[in-house]
Amino acid sequence: MKPMDDELNVTYITLDGYVELKYLYFVIMLTAYILLVCFNVSIICLIVIHKNLHEPMYIFIAALLLNSILFSSNIHPKLLVDFLSEKQIVSYQACLFQVFMFYFLSSSEFLLLSAMAYDRYVSICKPLQYPAIMRTTTVSLLLCFAWLVPACYIVVPVALNINSKLCSFTLKGIFCNNSLNKLFCVTSNELSIYGVIVLLNLGLFPMLFILFTYTKIIIIAFQSCGDIRRKAVQTCLPHLLVLINYSVLITYDVVVVKLESDFPKTARFVMTLQIITYNPLCNPIIYGLKMKEISNHLKRLLRHMK
Incomplete structure (x- = not known):
C-alpha cells in the first residue's frame, strides 16, 4: 500500500x-551539534569583528565555516x-530538499577549498601581484561562484525528480542522499550521465586544481627561504587537512550507496554519524589551532572570559 496522506x-x-x-x-549527536555550531560561530564572529582578519584568506575561512553550519543544520x-x-519517516518533497541541500553544500565546500587554494597560490607564488589579483571584487565573485554554480547544477536533477x-x-539510510534513486520505478540514463558530469565538474576537477596549486606552492616554498616555507606550512596545512577530511566524506557517500547491500547496517549507521559530524566539528x-592570527584572538578571548 502506498504510504500517502490522502487529504494532503x-x-x-x-x-x-x-x-x-x-x-x-541522541545525546551524543545533540552535544556534537551544539559544539559544532558554537565552534563555527565563534570563529566566524572573530573574523567579522577583528579588522586584521578582513583578508581574503580569512573571509574564505568564514564562508567555509558558514557552509559547515548550513550543512549540519540540513541533517x-x-x-x-x-x-x-517511533517511526522515522520523511515526506518525499522534504527528502528531495534535503538531497538538494546535502549535495549543493557538499559541492560548495569543494569550490570554497579551491578558492582558498588559489588565494594561497597567489599569496606565496605571486606575492607582489597579490593585492592587484585578490581584490574585494575577486573575492566576492569567487564566493558567488562557489555557491551559485553548485546550486544551479544540483537543482536540475532534483526538479526533474519531483514527479517521478x-x-x-x-530508504536504507538515516537521511536522504543518492540512495533515493534506488526508489524510483524507472532510472533515467540521461540523469545518470548528468550526475557523472556534475561529479567531475564539482568534485574531481576542483580536487585536481587544489592538488595542482598546492604542488606549485610546495615547489616554490622549498626553493625559497625559511620564512616563505614557514608561511606556506602555517597557512596551507589547515586547508590540506580540511580537504582530506572532506574527501573522505564524499568517498564514503559514493561507496556506501554502491555497496549498501553488502555493508552491515550498524557499521553504516555509525560511519554515517561520524562522517556528517566529524568535518563540521x-x-x-583546525583553523582555530593552526591559523596563527585566529589562534591569537582565541587565546585573548579565553583570557578575558576567565
Whole structure:
C-alpha cells in the first residue's frame, strides 16, 4: 500500500538506517551539534569583528565555516527528531530538499577549498601581484561562484525528480542522499550521465586544481627561504587537512550507496554519524589551532572570559 496522506496528497518515505540505543545516540549527536555550531560561530564572529582578519584568506575561512553550519543544520535537526520518534519517516518533497541541500553544500565546500587554494597560490607564488589579483571584487565573485554554480547544477536533477514515480518507500539510510534513486520505478540514463558530469565538474576537477596549486606552492616554498616555507606550512596545512577530511566524506557517500547491500547496517549507521559530524566539528578546531592570527584572538578571548 502506498504510504500517502490522502487529504494532503503527501507521499512519505521510511528511513530504515537506524539501530538500537537511539537515546544514547541522541545525546551524543545533540552535544556534537551544539559544539559544532558554537565552534563555527565563534570563529566566524572573530573574523567579522577583528579588522586584521578582513583578508581574503580569512573571509574564505568564514564562508567555509558558514557552509559547515548550513550543512549540519540540513541533517542534524531532523536526525535528532528521528532519534526520539517511533517511526522515522520523511515526506518525499522534504527528502528531495534535503538531497538538494546535502549535495549543493557538499559541492560548495569543494569550490570554497579551491578558492582558498588559489588565494594561497597567489599569496606565496605571486606575492607582489597579490593585492592587484585578490581584490574585494575577486573575492566576492569567487564566493558567488562557489555557491551559485553548485546550486544551479544540483537543482536540475532534483526538479526533474519531483514527479517521478516511486516503486519503493523504504530508504536504507538515516537521511536522504543518492540512495533515493534506488526508489524510483524507472532510472533515467540521461540523469545518470548528468550526475557523472556534475561529479567531475564539482568534485574531481576542483580536487585536481587544489592538488595542482598546492604542488606549485610546495615547489616554490622549498626553493625559497625559511620564512616563505614557514608561511606556506602555517597557512596551507589547515586547508590540506580540511580537504582530506572532506574527501573522505564524499568517498564514503559514493561507496556506501554502491555497496549498501553488502555493508552491515550498524557499521553504516555509525560511519554515517561520524562522517556528517566529524568535518563540521573539526574545521573550526583546525583553523582555530593552526591559523596563527585566529589562534591569537582565541587565546585573548579565553583570557578575558576567565
